[in-house]
Amino acid sequence: GQNIDQPTEMTATEGAIVQINCTYQTSGFNGLFWYQQHAGEAPTFLSYNVLDGLEEKGRFSSFLSRSKGYSYLLLKELQMKDSASYLCVYRMDSSYKLIFGSGTRLLVRP
Amino acid sequence: DTGVSQDPRHKITKRGQNVTFRCDPISEHNRLYWYRQTLGQGPEFLTYFQNEAQLEKSRLLSDRFSAERPKGSFSTLEIQRTEQGDSAMYLCASSPGGEGRVAYFGPGTRLTVL
Numbered sequence: 219g220q221n222i223d224q225p226t227e228m229t230a231t232e233g234a235i236v237q238i239n240c241t242y243q244t245s246g247f248n249g250l251f252w253y254q255q256h257a258g259e260a261p262t263f264l265s266y267n268v269l270d271g272l273e274e275k276g277r278f279s280s281f282l283s284r285s286k287g288y289s290y291l292l293l294k295e296l297q298m299k300d301s302a303s304y305l306c307v308y309r310m311d312s313s314y315k316l317i318f319g320s321g322t323r324l325l326v327r328p
Numbered sequence: 329d330t331g332v333s334q335d336p337r338h339k340i341t342k343r344g345q346n347v348t349f350r351c352d353p354i355s356e357h358n359r360l361y362w363y364r365q366t367l368g369q370g371p372e373f374l375t376y377f378q379n380e381a382q383l384e385k386s387r388l389l390s391d392r393f394s395a396e397r398p399k400g401s402f403s404t405l406e407i408q409r410t411e412q413g414d415s416a417m418y419l420c421a422s423s424p425g426g427e428g429r430v431a432y433f434g435p436g437t438r439l440t441v442l
Contacts (some may be wrong), residue, residue, distance in 0.1 A: 222370075238361050251430070251431075253433075259369065259435070260419060260433040260434060260435050261419075262433070263432065265403075276386050304372050305371075314359065314376070314423075315361065315376050316371075316372075316373065316421075316431055318372070319371075320368070320369050320370045320373045321370050321372050
């Protein structure tokens with residue numbers, strides 16, 4: 219992905235907590251999104267941060283630090299169905315286009 | 329509202345043929361995006377419309393690619409003289425106007441060029 223770094227793969231156990239980190243570099247920034255993508259399917263929206271801090275949404279939370287160009291997605295009480303790719307995405311302020319990272323493939327094991 | 333729809337879902341074509349894909353966005357979403365995704369990579373931006381105006385095109389979009397959104401509703405993406413390297417998933421997304429609006433993706437069109 220364009221100027222976005224996130225781990226390629228992660229493995230975690232069902233019921234556990236996992237944190238997926240993302241760093242980005244851009245001259246214009248207008249929000250950070252996380253999308254989930256199951257194999258062969260389209261990305262689905264998980265969370266959005268535009269200001270610094272933590273946004274919580276059920277089992278999913280996302281954090282943003284604009285000064286550090288850093289975000290993380292926290293998944294709690296992992297379920298087998300959470301096995302998917304998680305895409306870190308920023309929106310450019312000049313054009314509103316979304317720039318995607320290559321994604322982190324998460325495998326949840328029993 | 330049934331979400332973003334794309335047609336066809338799958339397309340197999342021979343090298344050199346032309347193909348056209350259609351995207352129907354969520355009603356009243358004035359922004360429409362086309363992305364291309366290959367295996368193991370995140371979606372790559374191709375082009376973006378606000379209403380009927382095509383506001384930005386990626387350098388990835390060679391002169392063989394053209395996109396239209398004639399009435400500010402559905403959009404088409406045409407690839408002329410397809411090449412094997414065009415094989416990918418083509419994703420369409422739409423969002424309402426305004427700050428922080430979420431983009432919703434369609435199911436994609438998987439293109440295979442033989």
